[in-house]
Amino acid sequence: MQTAAKTEPARPLSASDVARKHRIEHLGRATVEEMSRALDTMGGAPEAVNLRGPETGLVMIRGRMGGTGSLFNLGEATVTRATIRLANGAVGHGQRLGGDKAAARLAAILDAMGETSAHRKAVETFCSEVATRLEAEDAKLAAETAATRVDFFTMVRGDD
Amino acid sequence: MYVAVKGGEAAISNAHRLLADRRRGDRSLPALSIDQIVAQLALGVDRIMAEASLYDRTLAALAMRQARGDMIEAIFILRAYRTTLPRFGYSRAVDTGAMLVERRISATYKDLPGGQLLGPTFDYTHRLLDPSLLGDHEVAEGIQREPDTEPVMRVSDILAGESLIEMEEPDETDTVPGDITREPLEFPLGRDERLQALARGDEGFLLALAYSTQRGYARTHPFAGEIRIGQVEVEIDIPELGFAVSLGRVQVTECQMVNQFKGSAKQPPQFTRGYGLVFGQSERKAMAMSLVDRALRASEFGEDIIAPAQDEEFVISHSDNVQATGFVEHLKLPHYVDFQAELDLVRRMRREYDAAQEIVEEMKEAAE
Numbered sequence: 001m002q003t004a005a006k007t008e009p010a011r012p013l014s015a016s017d018v019a020r021k022h023r024i025e026h027l028g029r030a031t032v033e034e035m036s037r038a039l040d041t042m043g044g045a046p047e048a049v050n051l052r053g054p055e056t057g058l059v060m061i062r063g064r065m066g067g068t069g070s071l072f073n074l075g076e077a078t079v080t081r082a083t084i085r086l087a088n089g090a091v092g093h094g095q096r097l098g099g100d101k102a103a104a105r106l107a108a109i110l111d112a113m114g115e116t117s118a119h120r121k122a123v124e125t126f127c128s129e130v131a132t133r134l135e136a137e138d139a140k141l142a143a144e145t146a147a148t149r150v151d152f153f154t155m156v157r158g159d160d
Numbered sequence: 161m162y163v164a165v166k167g168g169e170a171a172i173s174n175a176h177r178l179l180a181d182r183r184r185g186d187r188s189l190p191a192l193s194i195d196q197i198v199a200q201l202a203l204g205v206d207r208i209m210a211e212a213s214l215y216d217r218t219l220a221a222l223a224m225r226q227a228r229g230d231m232i233e234a235i236f237i238l239r240a241y242r243t244t245l246p247r248f249g250y251s252r253a254v255d256t257g258a259m260l261v262e263r264r265i266s267a268t269y270k271d272l273p274g275g276q277l278l279g280p281t282f283d284y285t286h287r288l289l290d291p292s293l294l295g296d297h298e299v300a301e302g303i304q305r306e307p308d309t310e311p312v313m314r315v316s317d318i319l320a321g322e323s324l325i326e327m328e329e330p331d332e333t334d335t336v337p338g339d340i341t342r343e344p345l346e347f348p349l350g351r352d353e354r355l356q357a358l359a360r361g362d363e364g365f366l367l368a369l370a371y372s373t374q375r376g377y378a379r380t381h382p383f384a385g386e387i388r389i390g391q392v393e394v395e396i397d398i399p400e401l402g403f404a405v406s407l408g409r410v411q412v413t414e415c416q417m418v419n420q421f422k423g424s425a426k427q428p429p430q431f432t433r434g435y436g437l438v439f440g441q442s443e444r445k446a447m448a449m450s451l452v453d454r455a456l457r458a459s460e461f462g463e464d465i466i467a468p469a470q471d472e473e474f475v476i477s478h479s480d481n482v483q484a485t486g487f488v489e490h491l492k493l494p495h496y497v498d499f500q501a502e503l504d505l506v507r508r509m510r511r512e513y514d515a516a517q518e519i520v521e522e523m524k525e526a527a528e
Binding site (some may be wrong): 095 | 247251304349405
């Protein structure tokens with residue numbers, strides 16, 4: 001994580017970068033229960049060495065003046081991250097908002113497993129299940145909000 | 161002058177124990193859970209997050225419970241906690257244009273792309289106490305309706321299309337903004353530092369200042385161009401991976417205030433802007449922030465600084481309720497020695513006064 005204010009992507013993302021990005025993001029939104037269940041179906045959580053964390057710290061969230069202008073610092077959020085290495089050498093990153101260290105570590109393990117050919121498919125399937133849940137939550141919120149949309153109608157003034 | 165005095169340990173320890181007892185209250189009632197506070201006192205939790213300048217609903221709810229519902233105490237506790245954590249980095253700017261909108265209203269356009277979405281608002285309620293909430297009645301879920309696919313366009317973009325409003329564009333180099341949590345305040349501030357201070361400023365103080373601008377103390381002729389509440393992605397660059405990933409979403413409230421015109425020989429007249437962005441669902445605070453932001457831009461627009469809300473040093477130095485409560489409440493700490501010195505002084509002054517009075521009396525008698 002760096003402190004540069006630059007917001008342009010450093011380089012174009014490869015297909016495998018995009019896949020990894022989505023995997024880390026979906027694992028970052030998965031619950032501990034979801035991840036534990038998924039790991040059970042993959043033969044349990046493998047042994048993993050902590051390379052960094054799990055640790056909780058702060059990220060300063062930035063906004064833009066007027067929504068589109070120059071940057072300013074809005075305020076901080078708690079973030080928990082973990083980096084682990086599996087026995088086969090695969091390294092995984094997990095991170096999420098909040099202070100849940102167990103969740104960050106499980107996400108890192110699943111990310112590393114997603115780097116191995118043995119588990120890639122199973123981790124992908126799990127991530128798409130998480131994505132389906134998140135989309136359903138968003139759709140519900142959007143539908144509830146849509147029901148509060150104002151339908152204006154014009155009152156016709158009588159002639160008398 | 162400070163003199164070390166010992167004593168009071170037992171009293172302090174017993175007072176803390178009594179505080180814990182009173183906080184728990186009647187043991188025949190179930191204890192409040194943190195989940196209940198997050199779910200059912202959500203706007204109070206949001207205020208603690210906003211003014212502590214730390215987005216974490218669980219910790220904010222914990223602070224609220226620990227503080228027995230005293231908001232400023234809770235904000236203080238959460239602010240203190242954040243100083244114990246390392247800073248991992250800075251996020252990319254949140255994109256409020258891409259927000260998952262939960263509420264969006266405009267007071268300037270009736271029909272606009274995306275529509276007027278009321279969301280879970282107190283507006284249009286009758287502000288009558290609801291006796292049904294004395295009990296625990298079944299509550300129906302929200303109605304759902306197929307959402308429109310049209311994007312919820314920013315009102316400022318509609319006005320910008322005709323270039324009738326000042327543009328807000330990133331400066332060319334996307335300069336690293338000032339961070340008031342890292343560098344001491346030095347006046348005059350940049351708008352970046354002011355917005356950071358206002359985003360964590362006390363809601364009541366900002367509300368009063370915003371109100372003062374409406375009552376004529378630095379009038380800015382505001383319209384609520386747009387208020388939107390919803391969730392935005394927090395993205396951060398991961399150097400190990402070489403790309404940015406989303407850490408998840410936070411809820412924010414944004415207010416775009418549209419204010420009266422400014423033009424110059426070089427620039428045609430156009431609306432000016434005030435901006436509010438606050439953690440959580442916090443509409444009153446976001447509106448107040450945008451009014452105060454605009455008032456504080458007075459010198460930028462060559463306006464006379466005649467009112468408190470335009471005085472940057474006054475506003476920003478007094479907007480932080482943790483600082484304010486610290487200095488006001490320190491008065492209750494022992495000042496025994498200071499006070500003894502003052503007491504001696506006033507006694508001496510009194511003796512001198514009495515002596516002078518006696519001389520006057522004697523002179524009067526002698527004259528008679």
